[in-house]
Amino acid sequence: MDILKQRIASEGQILPGNIIKVDSFLNHKIDVTLLNTIGQAFYERFKDLKIDKILTIEASGIAIAVITAQYFNVPVIFAKKGEAKAMLDQVYATKIHSYTKDTTVQINIAQAYLLKDEQILILDDFLAHGEAVNGLIDLISQAKAKIAGIGIVIEKGFQDGGSSLRAQGHRLESLVIIDGFDETGFNFRE
Amino acid sequence: MDILKQRIASEGQILPGNIIKVDSFLNHKIDVTLLNTIGQAFYERFKDLKIDKILTIEASGIAIAVITAQYFNVPVIFAKKGEAKAMLDQVYATKIHSYTKDTTVQINIAQAYLLKDEQILILDDFLAHGEAVNGLIDLISQAKAKIAGIGIVIEKGFQDGGSSLRAQGHRLESLVIIDGFDETGFNFRE
Numbered sequence: 001m002d003i004l005k006q007r008i009a010s011e012g013q014i015l016p017g018n019i020i021k022v023d024s025f026l027n028h029k030i031d032v033t034l035l036n037t038i039g040q041a042f043y044e045r046f047k048d049l050k051i052d053k054i055l056t057i058e059a060s061g062i063a064i065a066v067i068t069a070q071y072f073n074v075p076v077i078f079a080k081k082g083e084a085k086a087m088l089d090q091v092y093a094t095k096i097h098s099y100t101k102d103t104t105v106q107i108n109i110a111q112a113y114l115l116k117d118e119q120i121l122i123l124d125d126f127l128a129h130g131e132a133v134n135g136l137i138d139l140i141s142q143a144k145a146k147i148a149g150i151g152i153v154i155e156k157g158f159q160d161g162g163s164s165l166r167a168q169g170h171r172l173e174s175l176v177i178i179d180g181f182d183e184t185g186f187n188f189r190e
Numbered sequence: 191m192d193i194l195k196q197r198i199a200s201e202g203q204i205l206p207g208n209i210i211k212v213d214s215f216l217n218h219k220i221d222v223t224l225l226n227t228i229g230q231a232f233y234e235r236f237k238d239l240k241i242d243k244i245l246t247i248e249a250s251g252i253a254i255a256v257i258t259a260q261y262f263n264v265p266v267i268f269a270k271k272g273e274a275k276a277m278l279d280q281v282y283a284t285k286i287h288s289y290t291k292d293t294t295v296q297i298n299i300a301q302a303y304l305l306k307d308e309q310i311l312i313l314d315d316f317l318a319h320g321e322a323v324n325g326l327i328d329l330i331s332q333a334k335a336k337i338a339g340i341g342i343v344i345e346k347g348f349q350d351g352g353s354s355l356r357a358q359g360h361r362l363e364s365l366v367i368i369d370g371f372d373e374t375g376f377n378f379r380e
Contacts, residue, residue, distance in 0.1 A: 023279075029303040030266040032259040058249035059268070063256045069222040070257075076220040078249070089213075113219040 001041055001175040005188050007034065008154070014181055018156070019100055026153065027060035027125055035067045038175060042123065042151045043071035045150070045173040049148045053077055055140065057107060057132050060125045063155060068123060077114060078138060079107040092142040097133035099128065107135050112180055114143040127152040127174060130161025132143040137170075154178065191231055191365040195378050197224065198344070204371055208346065209290055210316075216343065217250035217315055225257045228365060232313065232341045233261035233365040239338045242308040243267055245330065247297060247322050250315045254343060268328060269297040269306060279302060282332040286325035289318065297325050304333040317342040317364060320351025344368065347379055 009034035013021040025031040051072050056065040057079040065076045082105060091108040098105065114120070122136050131151060142146055147170060155162045157176035165172045192366045203211040215221040222279055241262050246255035247269040255266045272295060281298040288295065305309070312326050319356035322339060337360060345352045367379035 023300060024303070028270065028300060030259075030268070031258055033263070035256060036260065059252060062249060063266070066220060066225060066253045066257055067260075069220075069264065070226065073223070073286070076222060076253070077218065078194060078220070080218065080249070097292060102257060110213060111332045113214070147191055 001038075003034065003037060003052050004153070004176050005186075007031075008176065008178070008188075009186055017099070018128075018159070020154065020156065020181075021180065022154070025062050027063075030063050032067075035063060035070040036062060038153060039068035039071055041175055042068045042121075042173070046072075046121055046151065048151050049121070051148055053123045054121045054123055054131065055079070055114070055136055057081070057136060061100045061123060061132075064125060065106070067153075072121070076108060079109050081105045081107055082106065085186060092139045094135050094138040094142075096131045098131065099118075107139070109139050109143075111143065114139065114145055116144040118143075118145040119148040120145050122150045122151050123152075125153045127161045127165075127172075129160045130164055133161065133165065149173065151175075191226065191228075193227060193350045194343070194366050195376075197221075197367065198368070198378075199376055202376065207289070208318075210230050210344065210346065210368065210371075212344070217253075220253050222257075225253060228343060229253060229258035229261055231365055232258045232311075232363070236262075236311055236339050236341065239311070239361075240309050241311045241338055243279060243304070244311045244313055245269070245299075245304070245326055247271070247326060251313060251322075255316060257315045258341070262311070269299050269329060271295045271297055273298065282329045284325050284328040284332075286321045288321065297329070299329050299332065299333075304329065304335055306334040308333075308335040309338040310335050311338050312340045313342075317345040317351045317355075318349045319364075320354055323351065323355065339363065341365075352371070 011024045054065045054069050054076045069076045089110040093108045149171040152174040155177045157177040157179040180187040201214045244259050244266045245257045259266045279300040284297045339361040343362040345367045347367040347369040369379050370377040
């Protein structure tokens with residue numbers, strides 16, 4: 001996805017800990033025109049599948065999920081972090097570790113919104129070690145729903161989340177894969 | 191907005207502490223068709239204004255902001271809660287209290303994304319005591335940007351956030367105002 005590579009090349013920043021910061025267009029300030037192009041790209045890659053719902057995780061994933069859901073015409077559910085007073089339902093829960101924030105948090109989904117045998121498309125902004133995606137897969141498994149596919153905006157190809165998910169047989173589509181970077185810039189996979 | 195009143199009447203739940211729960215279509219599972227109708231409604235109400243950016247707060251506000259931003263063709267910024275390692279920029283920060291979660295959290299916006307004299311439309315899902323909106327107003331003031339308007343999906347008219355913001359002269363548009371509820375249902379303002 002050339003337009004996304006160009007934005008990463010021109011605006012992406014590298015922070016300590018191999019964090020790739022794209023706050024200027026994807027996950028703090030959001031370029032909604034680009035986001036729509038991302039949503040259309042996910043639709044092109046998964047439109048052959050029957051999708052019942054899109055599942056993501058707060059917060060950055062929500063923008064990507066709702067824009068993409070317009071093309072599939074399906075609802076979105078987002079896993080919530082921590083425990084909210086307003087969420088007194090029976091939930092599916094699991095724990096995930098964030099390497100970016102160096103914290104482990106519980107994520108939850110109300111059981112009523114993830115049903116047995118539903119075909120679920122997982123979407124998220126980044127894939128690195130795969131902690132968030134594996135947490136969502138855990139929730140889907142608890143619900144006895146099905147993983148139709150996994151769509152990622154930016155995969156860090158130099159970390160093991162993507163290769164591990166592909167080895168497990170998941171249909172993983174990353175719009176851009178970054179295999180590394182140095183002082184001259186990002187090394188995108190062709 | 192009749193379609194929204196109908197959904198609240200049929201699916202909304204009251205939790206202790208006057209919490210109105212609309213998790214089944216607005217802030218956990220999201221009905222993206224309804225969300226588009228909400229985005230169009232905000233556009234109709236604010237299209238006479240010059241809007242440079244839409245500002246909201248994670249997490250539930252993000253869905254509303256990005257869908258609405260498509261109609262205005264402007265970027266979204268969302269205030270982040272807490273402090274993330276990936277956010278090393280200079281930030282505008284303030285503290286807000288969540289009555290729903292009974293916690294006080296810091297919210298932040300990178301200074302680079304909120305500029306002097308920009309016309310900002312604030313959007314959020316709920317307005318009760320006005321803590322979140324007043325926090326966003328504080329961030330806008332720190333940036334010397336301008337508050338063009340405030341759009342709320344569901345205002346709790348029996349709490350003081352809305353009347354206080356109107357008394358301050360803000361242009362506040364709430365798609366639905368709930369003035370109270372009892373065992374027979376919700377009392378919507380006409």
